[in-house]
Amino acid sequence: MNLLVVGATGTLGRQVVRRALDEGHQVRCLVRSPRKAAFLKEWGAELVQGDLTAPETLKPALEGVTAVIDAATSRATDSLTIKQVDWDGKVSLIQAAATAGVERFIFFSILDAQNFPNVPLMEIKRCTELFLAESGLNYTILRPCGFMQGLIGQYAIPILDKQAVWITGESSPIAYMDTQDVAKFAVRALEVPETVNKSFPVVGTRAWGAYEIIRLCERLSGKEAKIARLPLNLLRAVRQILRFFQWGWNVSDRLAFTEVLANGKPLDAPMDEVYEVLGLNPKETTTLEAYLQDYFSRIMKKLKEIEFEKDKAKKKKKTPFKTQ
Template identity: 65%
Template sequence: MTLLVVGATGTLGRQIVRRGLDQGHAVTCLVRSLRKATFLREWGATLVQGDLCQPDTLGTALEGVTTLIDAATTRPTDSRSIKAVDWQGKLNLINASKAAGVEHYLFFSIMGSELYPHVPLMDIKNCTEQFLAESGLPYTILRPCGFFQGLIGQYAIPILENQAVWVMGEATAIAYMDTQDVARFAIAGVDRPDILGRTFDLAGPKSWSPEQIIALCERLSGQQAKITRMPIGLLRTARNITQFFEWGWNIADRLAFTEVISSGKALDASMDEVYAAFGLDSQETLTLEAYMQDYFNRILRKLKELDYEKNKQKKKSRKRSPFKSAP
């Protein structure tokens, strides 16, 4: 079996590659920049250069591929639009996969994408799901709703650095998952033909509101958060302004996603049947408490080490001071 991972350098994609290699699969990665993907080659993956937005570059990467895992998406720092990558790019990839005879196309969407037709990324994900289902390709769709990793920059780091933590509107409770656990589902699905033609929501053990995450971070860090509440109306105004300018289209599309995370509609799902379908044990799924505990333990230990080294250097400087009078 030849496994191709698209979006392999991303937060989720790299975990899929790592998991696939650890499970003994031969993994090939479609990447735009070979230089930025060097670490994947060092892990043991094969790199093929290609670009979703340039369909003529996809054929070589798809030669002999039996299973494709599509975890690619635009990043906030990407110069290209959501429509260019997550819609036109995916159409290019799906069409090229069908022409190449790919036997299983595993696509990552977002939970609840059909509920937000006015949010560009959600609407595009939903339309891509429909296009894939009608393409004739054997497929599986996985729909996570959020990753633990994104909570570090949003909550943990601002609290540690005594910076403001932003909370918006009637915040949505979200059942986040660790990307390593999401990767477990992707790789487990590679060898399970019974999941073909099906869509699965992926949710963590518990849904968390921003206030609950903040309280957890405060307890584990021993520091109090500075909470700043952002009115959703202000973000809507900012979106309306930026979408009038070409340079602001990507920003406007990103701001639109705040409608999802401030809607008050929980993003969660029952997982009993999903674990059974993929042959996985729910007890092995990491909890947010355990993930954050490990993060803060490592960070606080490092801060103590840095403080110790700083104090040691200060003591050495005092001993060597040329301004001290001789006895």
């Protein structure tokens, strides 16, 4: 297929590009900065400069495209708001894809988005699902709930650096999935007719709570975590304050997601039917234990190499006195 990947430089998007190229698809990437996306070109993808918030750039990007995988989302640090990217931008993309006669459209939503109407990103995802379903496109909606890659900065690095790991009490267990596996599901969905006009959860082998992840990281790193608890009421107050300032809107909307994590209900779903429909083997899905084991094995090896080089450099600096 001639495939357009949107959000191709992101944590998930780049894995979609890699997987699609490996599967033999012709891949084009819509990117805001070709310079920052140069690595995608090196992999073999075509780069087209454009932006979801600039609808006039979408038509050229969609020329000759038979399928779209949309992995884009706003970031808390972006100058653009969630509404501008995840709603206005997605509406423009869906409309442009329909006009261009795109045959397949894969959209990444979030698991249980319909249960959180007061959380901006969740409500926008729900509305986008409805808009896509009514667009006339042959769509597939995939609903992940958390990526293992995000756990490195949240848990692993602070523990290794002896910094505080911030948690909000008993947060909801989440069935994290490796983005490489999520990408595998997305690319596979393009080839399976049974996925057309349907929605599927895409979650990991089991849900993990914050304390479970911390204990796992401690065991794998051999280091003790410094846990700092952040009261949920404090986060709610900060969010309300940020809403008074335009520059704080995006961060405020992201902080609203803590309501999802603090409701106590696991973010998880049965996957048996998904594996069956897509013809994938559940035993090939990366477990959280295996993912963190691989990370800590590599990082601990690297740290040992650095310490070895430091010791060697110190020894070279020590010049023994020569005796007459």
